[in-house]
Amino acid sequence: MDQIQNTYKVISNEKLCQQFWCLSFDAPDLLKEVKPGQFVHIRSNEGLEPFFRRPFSVYRAQRYVEIFYEAKGPGTRLLAAKTKGDPLDVLGPLGTPFVLPSLDIKQVVMIAGGIGVAPMLILSDILKKRKLDLVLLYGGRTRAHVYPMKEFKDNGVKVHIATDDGSVGVKGRVSDLFEKVKFNSHDTFIYTCGPNPMMKAVQDFALKNNIKGQAACEEIMACGLGACLGCSILTKHGYKTVCHDGPAFDLDDVILH
Ligand SMILES: Cc1cc2nc3c(=O)[nH]c(=O)nc-3n(C[C@H](O)[C@H](O)[C@H](O)COP(=O)(O)OP(=O)(O)OC[C@H]3O[C@@H](n4cnc5c(N)ncnc54)[C@H](O)[C@@H]3O)c2cc1C
Ligand code: FES
Structure with a gap:
């Protein structure tokens, strides 16, 4: 449109x-x-x-x-x-929205760092209608970066929190929450958004465990319309713009550092 x-x-x-x-x-x-x-x-x-x-x-x-x-x-x-x-x-x-999981997917794990939680609530609003097992692994720096997340819980999402200083939830990174979930390569799908090092950890985990997913990428933007190429990032298929080709990319396609 x-x-x-x-x-x-x-x-x-x-x-x-x-x-x-x-x-x-x-x-x-x-x-x-x-x-x-x-x-x-x-x-x-x-x-x-x-x-x-x-x-x-x-x-x-x-x-x-x-x-x-x-x-x-x-x-x-x-x-x-x-x-x-x-x-x-x-x-x-x-931008290009998230691809929704195929019908054989039974569990969706959303993995977000800080403000990267932003695209996940609207996603859970849609996915809750499909009666999937929904999980959110959220990492924030401190208590100042954690809010009640009631809307997620109202959508039936199981929320696990980690903070760098342990002031809320598990002390550590969001990757320290992976053990809270039983991931299955055949019926789990991951969505992730957050700082690149965090998404890289998610990507490595997903690749190792043969789990498919999507990543919502961020880059500093000017036009927002795919015209200036200022928000280009490297993918396995060459440079792509975050504003037009993304923000959502296949998790195994983006080159993260
Ligand atoms: C597709 C997309 C979705 C986004 N969604 C959200 C969101 O839901 N909520 C939210 O708070 N922010 C989001 N951001 C980031 C947001 O656009 C920036 O925080 C905002 O532009 C900062 O503007 P500013 O003038 O307040 O600060 P600035 O002075 O412009 O920036 C403050 C700091 O943030 C960094 N920064 C600026 N833009 C970005 C960016 N795009 N990615 C990473 N770091 C950046 C700057 O380098 C600087 O260190 C998103 C970015 C993109 C590309
Ligand atoms: S911001 Fe101009 S191409 Fe993406």
Whole structure:
């Protein structure tokens, strides 16, 4: 479908924990089109700075479109200042969505680090209808990067948490949670999103255990439309743009470091 550029009204903008926010906006046209793994490109300023739009995965698309974000730089700090009724200039939905698991898959394991959890809620909203065994392995740096994740639990997702300092859940990395799950090469499918070293650990594990999956990649973006090639990453099939060919790629296709 064609992308929609429109100005929508902010419905709410809430802090979920010390580091993360959730902003919802009223976008009935986007709501009908967006698929798990796609993103929206948001202009956070009203003047010239920051010049480029900022990309955000769609976190949920039910009554409103929601994004989940960390306020860490000029664009996201401006976003955090938005309040109910403010206009929001949005372009989307953009990118290639996640491929959904084939019908022989019985278990889906979502493996996310930090803000990489953002594309997983909308995915679980869709997958819960298929009565699959759904698991989320989440790694955050500290308690400041952990929020209740009630919406996942309401979707029947089993949530396991690791933090670097052990302030919530298991002390360690998200890969320390792999032992919590009984992975099966024939009927488990993995989705992952997060920092590249984390996704590399997931990729190595999946390859070793012959498990298929998809990775949602991130790269700094300008146009968001596949035109500037600024977000290109290397895959086994050559350079691909994260904004147009991705963000979702087959887990065994992306070259991660
Ligand atoms: C497809 C896609 C989906 C994304 N989804 C989300 C999301 O759901 N929630 C969320 O909080 N963030 C998401 N991001 C990252 C988000 O776009 C950046 O955090 C945002 O652009 C930062 O803007 P800023 O002006 O606040 O900070 P900047 O000053 O632009 O950046 C702050 C820091 O973040 C780094 N950074 C900026 N953009 C990216 C990026 N794309 N990937 C990795 N590091 C980056 C910069 O190098 C810098 O260190 C996504 C990025 C992509 C490409
Ligand atoms: S941001 Fe321009 S091609 Fe992806």
